[in-house]
Amino acid sequence: xxxxxxxxxxxxxxxxxxxxxxxxxxxxxxxxxxxxxxxxxxxxxxxxxxxxxxxxxxxxxxxxxxxxxxxxxxxxxxxxxxxxxxxxxxxxxxxxxxxxxxxxxxxxxxxxxxxxxxxxxxxxxxxxxxxxxxxxxxxxxxxxxxxxxxxxxxxxxxxxxxxxxxxxxxxxxxxxxxxxxxxxxxxxxxxxxxxxxxxxxxxxxxxxxxxxxxxxxxxxxxxxxxxxxxxxxxxxxxxxxxxxxxxxxxxxxxxxxxxxxxxxxxxxxxxxxxxxxxxxxxxxxxxxxxxxxxxxxxxxxxxxxxxxxxxxxxxxxxxxxxxxxxxxxxxxxxxxxxxxxxxxxxxxxxxxxxxxxxxxxxxxxxxxxxxxxxxxxxxxxxxxxxxxxxxxxxxxxxxxxxxxxxxxxxxxxxxxx
Numbered sequence: 001x002x003x004x005x006x007x008x009x010x011x012x013x014x015x016x017x018x019x020x021x022x023x024x025x026x027x028x029x030x031x032x033x034x035x036x037x038x039x040x041x042x043x044x045x046x047x048x049x050x051x052x053x054x055x056x057x058x059x060x061x062x063x064x065x066x067x068x069x070x071x072x073x074x075x076x077x078x079x080x081x082x083x084x085x086x087x088x089x090x091x092x093x094x095x096x097x098x099x100x101x102x103x104x105x106x107x108x109x110x111x112x113x114x115x116x117x118x119x120x121x122x123x124x125x126x127x128x129x130x131x132x133x134x135x136x137x138x139x140x141x142x143x144x145x146x147x148x149x150x151x152x153x154x155x156x157x158x159x160x161x162x163x164x165x166x167x168x169x170x171x172x173x174x175x176x177x178x179x180x181x182x183x184x185x186x187x188x189x190x191x192x193x194x195x196x197x198x199x200x201x202x203x204x205x206x207x208x209x210x211x212x213x214x215x216x217x218x219x220x221x222x223x224x225x226x227x228x229x230x231x232x233x234x235x236x237x238x239x240x241x242x243x244x245x246x247x248x249x250x251x252x253x254x255x256x257x258x259x260x261x262x263x264x265x266x267x268x269x270x271x272x273x274x275x276x277x278x279x280x281x282x283x284x285x286x287x288x289x290x291x292x293x294x295x296x297x298x299x300x301x302x303x304x305x306x307x308x309x310x311x312x313x314x315x316x317x318x319x320x321x322x323x324x325x326x327x328x329x330x331x332x333x334x335x336x337x338x339x340x341x342x343x344x345x346x347x348x349x350x351x352x353x354x355x356x357x358x359x360x361x362x363x364x365x366x367x368x369x370x371x372x373x374x375x376x377x378x379x380x381x382x383x384x385x386x387x388x389x390x391x392x393x394x395x396x397x398x399x400x401x402x403x404x405x406x407x408x409x410x411x412x413x414x415x416x417x
Contacts, residue, residue, distance in 0.1 A: 070121040075147060077108070081170045082151050089153075089168040091119045092160065102342065102349060116163035123157045123164055131157075134251070144233035144249070149173070154235055171235045175217045176210065183211065184355045186385025187336060191215055191297070192223070194270070196333035197290035199277075201302045206338050207351055208299045209235050212273060215297060219243060225270035230260040232275050243271075250275075261285040265292075274298040280315050287324070290331040304389065305335040305356040305378070306371040313369075329363040337389065341402045341410055350401050352410075354389040357381060 068076075077097050081089050088100035093116045099106045124132060126145045135141040140158040145168070147153075154169040178188065190198055200208045200215075213236035216227055220241045227243050232250035239245075246267070254260040257274060258281035264272050265285075277283050277298040290296040302308040309328065316324045337354040356362065356378060365373050378386045393411060396402045 070118070070125045073118075074122045074125060077111075078145075078147055078153060078168065078170075079150065080108070081168070082147075087170055089166075089170075091122065091166040091168075093119065093163045093165065102346075119166060120164040123166055126155060126166075127157065130251075142233055142251075144235065152235065152237065154233060171209075173237075175213045175236050175238070178214045178218045181207075181211060181214055182351065183214075183336065184353065184385050184387070186355065186357055187215070187334070188218065190333045190357065191219060191295065193295060193333060195290060195293050195295055197287065197296045197298065197328075197331045198333045199298050199300060199308055199335045200338070201300045201304075201308050201335060202338045203301060203303065206340055208338070211336065211338065212297060212299065213238075216245070216271070216273060219271060220245060223270075226268055227271040227273070228264055228267060228269035229273040230254070230257055230264070230275055231273070232257070257282045258285065261289065265289060265294075269294060271295045271297065276300075277312075283312055283315050287327050287331055291327065302337070303339070304337050304354055306374045308335050308337070309366055309371050309374070325367050325369060329358075329366040332358045332363075332366070334358055339389070339410060341393070341396065342406060343401055344403050350396060352389060352392045352396060352402075352407075353387075354378065354392065355386050357384045357386050359384060 077089055081087075081099060084099070084101070086099040086101040086106070090098040090100070090105075091114055092098070093114055095107065096111045096113060097108045099108065123135070127135060127141065127143060131141050131143050135157050140156060143155050143157070145153045145155050151173055152171040154171060156167045158165055158167070190196075200211050202208050216229070216238060219225060219227060220238060220243045223242055225243045227238070227245045229238075229245065229247045230250065231247065233252075234247050234249045238247065246269075248254050248260055250257060250260065254263065257276070258279070261272070261274065261282060262285060272286075272289055272294050274282060274286050274296065275298075277286055277300055286296050286298055300308050300311055302311050312328060313321050313324055335354075335356040337356075338351050339353075340349040341352055342348075343350050356374065358366075359381070361377055362374065362381075365371060365377065375388060378388045379391070380386075390411060393402070393407045397404050397407050
């Protein structure tokens with residue numbers, strides 16, 4: 001048996017499972033990585049301080065991977081991400097396959113060093129003809145890949161130093177409940193409204209997609225609606241329950257978010273999910289939809305409610321910004337900003353949130369452009385379900401869930417964004 005220290009989390013904590021961070025690849029030498037041993041049969045130790053694997057047999061053809069097909073290899077590695085509850089798999093030339101667990105990079109020892117030709121073969125397995133052509137033309141392509149009944153993966157195939165590389169992000173099959181994620185209670189009431197704009201914001205890897213999926217699943221369980229999602233790519237796959245759900249993927253089902261949003265207004269949706277509101281056209285149409293009888297849910301890569309409002313306004317030319325502030329003041333329901341912090345025991349991550357609920361005071365601030373006053377309004381709006389990120393992190397420190405020094409560093413990062 002190979003004994004490994006506590007690099008792997010046996011805890012079934014919801015946040016550590018559902019909110020695995022997405023981090024960009026940084027160049028690393030093999031010496032800088034923790035390693036695990038790979039074998040055909042995997043087992044977890046009863047002791048959370050140990051990680052155990054059965055001994056590797058040299059005759060294991062999948063891990064002696066010269067004889068394995070590209071499809072066998074990638075499915076083996078992807079199943080490992082599920083078994084060991086890791087978030088990401090990186091295939092980069094010059095190193096073994098690398099996993100990411102709670103922010104740590106872990107090399108799969110026992111697998112061969114990867115070369116670009118082998119990674120290219122794997123890329124051809126997971127890409128369809130159109131995706132492969134996009135990769136060849138542009139040097140990168142986003143797509144989704146599914147291991148049936150096991151997991152889905154958000155994938156980016158890209159070129160680095162003239163070679164092929166692939167990053168996989170695991171998306172669990174099961175959608176967590178809103179209650180299990182610990183989001184503010186006020187959120188359920190806000191998304192039960194028939195129209196308006198609700199935004200989930202945060203940096204890459206903060207769990208936005210999981211929160212939005214849980215929100216849609218809650219509506220699917222509790223309302224008879226037509227839910228239309230616009231995603232790049234589709235991540236969580238929803239089943240029809242009380243609602244019917246139409247999921248459209250950018251690049252496969254429609255050319256762009258803008259095109260899809262314009263068409264959405266003719267598809268009789270009650271709820272529209274916009275996977276990312278990142279440009280003038282998308283934000284403009286989303287605001288119009290939110291004003292005209294639709295509940296619009298969206299995401300932005302912003303760290304706080306004030307930053308979110310400013311980002312939306314700044315997308316528009318100066319001559320339009322006063323009008324956009326007025327539109328946003330009228331259409332906005334709320335903003336949930338979230339970050340993931342490592343737990344004090346090092347075995348997972350926990351979400352810290354900031355919650356804005358639009359009311360007359362907030363609307364007046366948005367309309368007048370005095371977004372610097374929103375922090376005070378969040379502190380004063382406790383009775384309406386509002387809170388600041390600082391207050392939430394302080395609570396996590398008091399309850400012993402996060403380390404104070406680490407929490408302070410996260411707050412300092414937020415203030416710089």
